[in-house]
Amino acid sequence: MPGLFRWSTFSRLLCLAITFSSAVLLYSSPGHAALTINGTRIIYDSHKRSVSVIISNPSKRPFAVQTWINTELDDTTTAVPFMPTPALFRLNAGKEQYVQINQWPHTLPNDRESVFYFNVQEIPQSKSSNTGVLNIAMRTRIKFFYRPTSIKNPADTHLKHLQWAVKKMDGHYYLEAHNPSPYFISFASLELRFNGQKESPTNPAMAAPFSRQLYRLSAFKPTADALVTFSSINDYGGVSPPLTAAITSAD
Incomplete structure (x- = not known):
């Protein structure tokens, strides 16, 4: 073995x-x-x-x-x-x-x-x-x-399909990334902006294919205009251009 x-x-x-x-x-x-x-x-x-x-x-x-x-x-x-x-x-x-x-x-x-x-x-x-x-x-x-060869499109083309939400569990807020793609997504940067403030999870874990990944927040307060800005690491170790997305829901 x-x-x-x-x-x-x-x-x-x-x-x-x-x-x-x-x-x-x-x-x-x-x-x-x-x-x-x-x-x-x-x-x-x-x-x-x-x-x-x-x-x-x-x-x-x-x-x-x-x-x-x-x-x-x-x-x-x-x-x-x-x-x-x-x-x-x-x-x-x-x-x-x-x-x-x-x-x-x-x-x-x-x-x-x-x-x-x-x-x-x-x-x-x-x-x-x-x-x-x-x-x-x-x-x-x-x-x-x-x-697998069945995966056709480059990984970075799927970044725009990430879905973001904020969840409250056990008294703590979490940023949730829903990855509907077949790729692992490694974040080079991840920042949540809300009510004039910013928060970046430390060493954010990869978002696995077809799954949801949670990132614990410490300073977040619910706000309707919350945005997340992120970039990923590509196959060659480079960093993708940053993307900004709205938070689709907040509990």
């Missing part, structure tokens, strides 16, 4: 890192890691046999590198139908490595996107003279979208 394979290689990688030093595993954004990935997200179109990712090491030291794909739960046991190859390798200073991602037989929905996460973990190579030195194992995690 893929999950069992990942746990086994992960254990061996940790053993390599702590032979002469202690290892600490930390999650990192791409900007804080030593290794770089040639993109901020991966799109796997279903008709393709595989997709490739380039991992580069612009630093002056070698790393042991592990790659794997998992779900939003970020566990090592849930099996996923994608396998990166190589899953474990050494990357010398100034070099790069192509990682090929292949799909296994699966029953993912064919009317909407599915989302997973591509992980790159870097562990500095230890030297025998570094006894007692703390080596930090950094991990970069980016979104991996599986896109």
